[in-house]
Amino acid sequence: MDAGTVTCRLLFFAKARELIGRSEQSVQLPRTINTKELEALLFGELAPELGPIRSSCVIAVGQEYVLPDQQLTLSPGIEVAVIPPLSGG
Amino acid sequence: MDAGTVTCRLLFFAKARELIGRSEQSVQLPRTINTKELEALLFGELAPELGPIRSSCVIAVGQEYVLPDQQLTLSPGIEVAVIPPLSGG
Amino acid sequence: PDDVLLQQILRELDRDLIRIRTDAISVEEATQFVTSPTNGAISLFIGTTRDNFRGKKVMQLEYEAYEEMAAKELHRLCHRIRAKHPSIDRIAIMHRLGVVPVTYASVVIATSSPHRQDAMAATQFAIDELKRTVPIFKKEVYEDGTTSWKENAECCRHSK
Amino acid sequence: PDDVLLQQILRELDRDLIRIRTDAISVEEATQFVTSPTNGAISLFIGTTRDNFRGKKVMQLEYEAYEEMAAKELHRLCHRIRAKHPSIDRIAIMHRLGVVPVTYASVVIATSSPHRQDAMAATQFAIDELKRTVPIFKKEVYEDGTTSWKENAECCRHSK
Numbered sequence: 001m002d003a004g005t006v007t008c009r010l011l012f013f014a015k016a017r018e019l020i021g022r023s024e025q026s027v028q029l030p031r032t033i034n035t036k037e038l039e040a041l042l043f044g045e046l047a048p049e050l051g052p053i054r055s056s057c058v059i060a061v062g063q064e065y066v067l068p069d070q071q072l073t074l075s076p077g078i079e080v081a082v083i084p085p086l087s088g089g
Numbered sequence: 090m091d092a093g094t095v096t097c098r099l100l101f102f103a104k105a106r107e108l109i110g111r112s113e114q115s116v117q118l119p120r121t122i123n124t125k126e127l128e129a130l131l132f133g134e135l136a137p138e139l140g141p142i143r144s145s146c147v148i149a150v151g152q153e154y155v156l157p158d159q160q161l162t163l164s165p166g167i168e169v170a171v172i173p174p175l176s177g178g
Numbered sequence: 179p180d181d182v183l184l185q186q187i188l189r190e191l192d193r194d195l196i197r198i199r200t201d202a203i204s205v206e207e208a209t210q211f212v213t214s215p216t217n218g219a220i221s222l223f224i225g226t227t228r229d230n231f232r233g234k235k236v237m238q239l240e241y242e243a244y245e246e247m248a249a250k251e252l253h254r255l256c257h258r259i260r261a262k263h264p265s266i267d268r269i270a271i272m273h274r275l276g277v278v279p280v281t282y283a284s285v286v287i288a289t290s291s292p293h294r295q296d297a298m299a300a301t302q303f304a305i306d307e308l309k310r311t312v313p314i315f316k317k318e319v320y321e322d323g324t325t326s327w328k329e330n331a332e333c334c335r336h337s338k
Numbered sequence: 339p340d341d342v343l344l345q346q347i348l349r350e351l352d353r354d355l356i357r358i359r360t361d362a363i364s365v366e367e368a369t370q371f372v373t374s375p376t377n378g379a380i381s382l383f384i385g386t387t388r389d390n391f392r393g394k395k396v397m398q399l400e401y402e403a404y405e406e407m408a409a410k411e412l413h414r415l416c417h418r419i420r421a422k423h424p425s426i427d428r429i430a431i432m433h434r435l436g437v438v439p440v441t442y443a444s445v446v447i448a449t450s451s452p453h454r455q456d457a458m459a460a461t462q463f464a465i466d467e468l469k470r471t472v473p474i475f476k477k478e479v480y481e482d483g484t485t486s487w488k489e490n491a492e493c494c495r496h497s498k
Contacts, residue, residue, distance in 0.1 A: 014475035063407035085489035088474025103315035152247035174329035177314025215389040222382035229375040
């Protein structure tokens with residue numbers, strides 16, 4: 001394993017899960033990364049199927065929503081989730 | 090029976106009922122009367138025990154609140170109620 | 179105009195449940211009454227007996243009502259709710275009389291509508307107006323046996 | 339500051355009931371949970387499945403959640419409710435997952451407080467914020483077999 005990367009759990013919900021055909025996958029991600037870079041990785045290389053809904057999705061890391069310009073430190077096994085528009089209630 | 094008067098049911102609730110010791114009595118009242126005259130009759134001659142709570146009570150005639158300056162026409166058997174401060178809920 | 183009002187009230191009767199009784203109130207029954215396939219929202223208010231008032235321990239509340247007039251005022255209130263919030267579908271208002279022990283419900287109001295804002299606003303309006311206009315009276319019974327007839331802040335008697 | 343928040347949340351846990359499950363929701367259980375002798379008011383909101391959306395017949399809703407995160411967000415929401423309305427005593431928030439047929443409840447929120455204004459405002463805030471912040475997702479299933487993932491108007495994704 002590359003010292004600069006960690007294995008993360010990539011999670012998909014609702015329409016994202018349907019588009020991609022699975023609810024979870026394992027991915028190698030840089031240990032430190034900012035939100036824009038993470039989004040570019042997710043919606044570019046890792047899950048291009050999500051392109052059509054990219055603008056309506058947000059990311060949660062470690063079960064917390066990330067800010068648009070946040071600097072993130074990923075730990076091994078951390079959950080990185082693609083979250084489509086909320087519609088609870 | 091005086092042609093100008095009708096027999097009405099005078100009703101008392103809550104503190105008014107407790108002060109006067111009964112919930113209902115029969116009274117002769119003028120067929121036509123205004124609110125101020127009716128209040129003067131009720132709290133003066135008919136139920137002087139209610140003097141202490143007069144300012145906090147309102148009157149309902151025929152199960153409707155009367156306005157302060159209303160001209161009332163009483164029909165035989167109509168309910169005239171002394172209503173202390175409301176505290177439902 | 180009174181006849182027109184009466185006609186409207188009669189048409190609305192099957193969508194309104196008004197109940198003034200000494201029995202314990204069933205929240206479940208009020209909820210069931212306002213549930214319907216066209217609504218997405220139900221708003222409920224439940225008033226319960228509190229065990230204290232300004233530091234005094236309250237043992238129970240005792241309610242009495244000018245029952246026939248109270249029922250009429252509640253039907254009139256349902257009519258006003260619908261005038262103010264036309265999307266309201268069902269309304270249930272239940273008020274208990276007699277002794278209401280601590281933690282038990284004295285009043286339950288339930289309204290339903292397609293969207294939540296209307297039901298929530300209607301239920302709030304309903305409890306505010308019930309307290310202001312419906313001839314129901316409560317007495318607090320304290321630990322030392324003394325009692326006190328209450329007066330709702332909403333009740334506008336003194337300002338007449 | 340995160341530790342302080344955690345401590346506060348832990349202290350509040352026994353006054354909050356958070357439940358995200360596929361079972362049918364019991365309004366009675368939520369009501370019982372928030373009932374206590376020191377409160378005079380309970381405000382409940384119930385969201386139910388409607389049979390129509392813009393003229394299309396809806397057969398059922400299907401909910402899924404990011405369950406662990408949704409539970410955390412709901413505990414965080416309870417904490418925010420208490421910060422905004424300190425007099426709130428108990429809070430119950432139950433959200434159903436999976437298939438929710440027409441007329442059944444998908445969400446129930448119950449709050450209690452000594453006086454009614456706080457409970458009513460808290461319940462309204464709670465449903466508004468639940469819709470805006472909690473990762474739960476619903477799909478409408480129509481008569482013709484088509485489906486549509488919904489988006490809450492409160493959800494602020496597009497404006498990020």
